Amino acid sequence: MNTTRRTFLAAAATSAAAANAGASTAVSNYPRLVHHVFFWLKNPDSKEDLAKLLTGLRTLAKIETVRGVHFGVPASTEKRDVVDNSYSASEILFFDDTAGQKVYQDHPIHKKFVEDCSHLWERVVVYDAISA
Amino acid sequence: MNTTRRTFLAAAATSAAAANAGASTAVSNYPRLVHHVFFWLKNPDSKEDLAKLLTGLRTLAKIETVRGVHFGVPASTEKRDVVDNSYSASEILFFDDTAGQKVYQDHPIHKKFVEDCSHLWERVVVYDAISA
Numbered sequence: 001m002n003t004t005r006r007t008f009l010a011a012a013a014t015s016a017a018a019a020n021a022g023a024s025t026a027v028s029n030y031p032r033l034v035h036h037v038f039f040w041l042k043n044p045d046s047k048e049d050l051a052k053l054l055t056g057l058r059t060l061a062k063i064e065t066v067r068g069v070h071f072g073v074p075a076s077t078e079k080r081d082v083v084d085n086s087y088s089a090s091e092i093l094f095f096d097d098t099a100g101q102k103v104y105q106d107h108p109i110h111k112k113f114v115e116d117c118s119h120l121w122e123r124v125v126v127y128d129a130i131s132a
Numbered sequence: 133m134n135t136t137r138r139t140f141l142a143a144a145a146t147s148a149a150a151a152n153a154g155a156s157t158a159v160s161n162y163p164r165l166v167h168h169v170f171f172w173l174k175n176p177d178s179k180e181d182l183a184k185l186l187t188g189l190r191t192l193a194k195i196e197t198v199r200g201v202h203f204g205v206p207a208s209t210e211k212r213d214v215v216d217n218s219y220s221a222s223e224i225l226f227f228d229d230t231a232g233q234k235v236y237q238d239h240p241i242h243k244k245f246v247e248d249c250s251h252l253w254e255r256v257v258v259y260d261a262i263s264a
Binding site: 033034035036038054070071072073074075076077078080082083084085087089090092098101102105124125126127128129130131132 | 165166167168170186202203204205206207208209210212214215216217219221222224230233234237256257258259260261262263264
């Protein structure tokens with residue numbers, strides 16, 4: 001079991017403990033804050049650039065306030081008008097709250113990722129969502 | 133513990149078992165397929181419409197191939213050029229694979245949600261991502 005998975009499962013266990021103690025009132029699954037980022041590469045056909053970006057993204061899982069991660073590429077689901085599959089890579093990071101997201105935003109590991117990888121992309125869109 | 137949370141934790145436990153058995157090679161956390169949908173309401177200032185949409189979204193958690201859920205609204209993270217906080221509600225559903233997502237797409241509960249709630253939104257954007 002790698003460190004990332006362990007972190008994620010630890011978070012799930014914490015959530016279970018909270019739920020069992022009746023301490024949780026969240027209607028959706030733990031963790032509460034989702035930071036979802038989509039990247040469009042400058043060279044969308046470059047497997048090498050995609051690999052570099054994904055390698056960079058994986059370093060973000062080490063940041064201590066990150067509670068769960070998912071790094072992906074467009075899935076081969078049904079093509080429909082509402083589906084945007086034009087992006088190159090997708091990053092989801094879960095945090096307990098906005099404070100945790102702020103720690104990540106300012107973290108040296110995150111800054112190094114931007115420094116090392118930002119030349120690869122031409123567009124980034126971020127959606128931050130909190131459980132409702 | 134509600135049904136949704138139980139489902140999610142059961143999925144996490146399955147993942148842990150797979151990892152312990154050395155059966156998992158995924159680099160990111162389980163589950164592999166993320167279906168992320170953003171909704172822009174016709175009446176973005178209507179708390180009632182938002183509540184109706186969120187109530188509808190929560191019914192989707194009952195679909196048997198859904199492995200985890202997060203329903204949210206824009207978080208109060210730092211305002212930056214790359215952050216899109218113009219949407220009204222966010223839906224994340226996790227599936228094991230594209231087959232699981234297809235079961236959801238065609239499921240009566242999903243169809244009923246669209247029937248009951250689609251008059252509320254003016255725009256929907258879907259991103260489907262598979263672990264990479």
